[in-house]
Amino acid sequence: MPKNITIFTTNTCAYCVMVKKWLNAKGFSYEEVNLDQDPSRQSEALELSGALTVPVTVVTKADDSRDVIVGYNLSQLAPAVS
Amino acid sequence: MAEREIHDVVIVGAGPAALSAAIYTTREDIDTVIYEKGVIGGLAAVTDWVDNYPGFAQGVAGMELAESLQKQAERFGTDIRLGEVLSIHDEGELKRLETTDGEVYARTILITTGSDYKKLGIPGESEYYARGVHYCATCDGAFYRDKRVVVVGGGNSAVQEAMFLTKFVSHIDLLVRSDKFRASEILQEELKKHTDKITVHFNTTTDEIIGENGKVTKVVGTDKKTNKKVEFPTDGVFVFIGLKPNTQFLKDSDVLLDEIGMVITNAYLETNVKGVFAAGDVRSGATMQIASATGEGATAALMIRKYLEPHHM
Numbered sequence: 201m202p203k204n205i206t207i208f209t210t211n212t213c214a215y216c217v218m219v220k221k222w223l224n225a226k227g228f229s230y231e232e233v234n235l236d237q238d239p240s241r242q243s244e245a246l247e248l249s250g251a252l253t254v255p256v257t258v259v260t261k262a263d264d265s266r267d268v269i270v271g272y273n274l275s276q277l278a279p280a281v282s
Numbered sequence: 283m284a285e286r287e288i289h290d291v292v293i294v295g296a297g298p299a300a301l302s303a304a305i306y307t308t309r310e311d312i313d314t315v316i317y318e319k320g321v322i323g324g325l326a327a328v329t330d331w332v333d334n335y336p337g338f339a340q341g342v343a344g345m346e347l348a349e350s351l352q353k354q355a356e357r358f359g360t361d362i363r364l365g366e367v368l369s370i371h372d373e374g375e376l377k378r379l380e381t382t383d384g385e386v387y388a389r390t391i392l393i394t395t396g397s398d399y400k401k402l403g404i405p406g407e408s409e410y411y412a413r414g415v416h417y418c419a420t421c422d423g424a425f426y427r428d429k430r431v432v433v434v435g436g437g438n439s440a441v442q443e444a445m446f447l448t449k450f451v452s453h454i455d456l457l458v459r460s461d462k463f464r465a466s467e468i469l470q471e472e473l474k475k476h477t478d479k480i481t482v483h484f485n486t487t488t489d490e491i492i493g494e495n496g497k498v499t500k501v502v503g504t505d506k507k508t509n510k511k512v513e514f515p516t517d518g519v520f521v522f523i524g525l526k527p528n529t530q531f532l533k534d535s536d537v538l539l540d541e542i543g544m545v546i547t548n549a550y551l552e553t554n555v556k557g558v559f560a561a562g563d564v565r566s567g568a569t570m571q572i573a574s575a576t577g578e579g580a581t582a583a584l585m586i587r588k589y590l591e592p593h594h595m
């Protein structure tokens with residue numbers, strides 16, 4: 201089980217909705233950072249992902265190691281939360 | 283031997299065509315599974331605003347329409363699975379589908395895989411993918427608040443997405459390869475309201491995306507009239523140069539495609555393979571609208587019901 205999950209999203213991003221739907225279906229809780237509501241955290245998302253895109257999902261594991269997944273990518277998301 | 287998983291219909295893709303078909307099939311107790319590799323709601327879900335879908339007097343947000351279609355399909359028992367169909371195999375009465383979650387069998391298949399954005403195929407495009415080169419304005423537009431962007435394309439998507447981006451950006455250079463828009467008259471009229479932010483450059487090819495220190499700094503094109511190179515200083519590039527059908531997963535099947543890779547059907551929306559149907563944007567001759575996709579989805583569902591009657595019901 202991951203320690204925590206943070207998703208960077210925007211209001212209009214349908215792929216962000218998909219990440220949330222997938223995590224909900226698997227029973228994971230997460231913190232959402234909406235960059236439209238909180239634009240000041242945009243640089244944080246960019247620093248973590250190196251990309252100018254959302255969703256960015258940050259999975260912090262029990263040993264505090266982190267996986268950063270850019271986009272709606274189940275082949276990376278599934279192993280990251282397992 | 284493990285039990286085979288068999289369904290009445292497996293729908294490939296969960297765009298408007300699929301969800302509409304599923305509303306009809308599941309409502310009639312036809313056991314229906316949908317596989318979706320991307321966004322439930324398809325291209326409609328990534329469209330900011332839909333003004334021409336009947337029944338919404340003031341228009342509707344694409345994401346809201348998608349959500350509503352999904353809920354309606356699930357209300358009647360549609361099983362939507364987040365996974366990709368990798369290939370389909372005609373084994374007569376039953377069709378076998380290879381998916382990222384394993385193998386399933388279906389009495390009928392409905393192909394509603396729509397289409398995806400084309401790439402330019404120019405230097406810098408893949409290098410700066412998601413770091414300055416983008417294909418989804420509703421996803422990535424917010425990163426360009428008060429910045430300059432280049433939008434490439436002259437069709438409906440390019441014009442619509444450029445207008446959406448004006449919510450964020452300070453200026454847009456819209457590069458159109460030909461001497462006029464392919465976009466509808468209505469969208470062209472709308473575009474005129476945005477001359478303060480959007481500069482249109484006709485007869486301009488997009489040749490190269492150049493950056494420095496990992497950031498896009500300019501787009502180099504050619505003015506086809508003078509044959510001279512032109513440069514557009516920019517922070518990002520959004521590419522909307524048309525769509526290509528999502529039919530790669532059919533390459534080893536017997537399903538016939540037209541010369542651009544769209545699925546050929548008869549008037550009953552059935553392909554050349556018995557029991558395999560297609561609807562929506564992926565179908566050869568499709569009119570590429572949400573209303574037509576949902577209409578075709580409903581038609582396909584009724585044809586599937588008819589096909590299943592003598593066979594199994």
Ligand SMILES: Cc1cc2nc3c(=O)[nH]c(=O)nc-3n(C[C@H](O)[C@H](O)[C@H](O)COP(=O)(O)OP(=O)(O)OC[C@H]3O[C@@H](n4cnc5c(N)ncnc54)[C@H](O)[C@@H]3O)c2cc1C
Nearest residue numbers: 295297298299319320324325367395396562563570571572
């Ligand atoms: C920017 C833009 C704006 C638009 N605006 C409008 C508008 O205002 N009004 C309007 O009527 N239309 C509009 N359209 C067109 C409209 O979005 C499409 O006509 C409609 O979405 C087509 O529906 P569909 O179900 O056929 O396919 P799609 O919506 O393309 O859905 C296909 C789905 O299949 C999935 N898929 C593909 N391959 C596989 C596979 N192998 N396994 C599993 N899943 C798969 C895809 O991920 C996708 O979700 C717009 C399109 C764009 C791009």
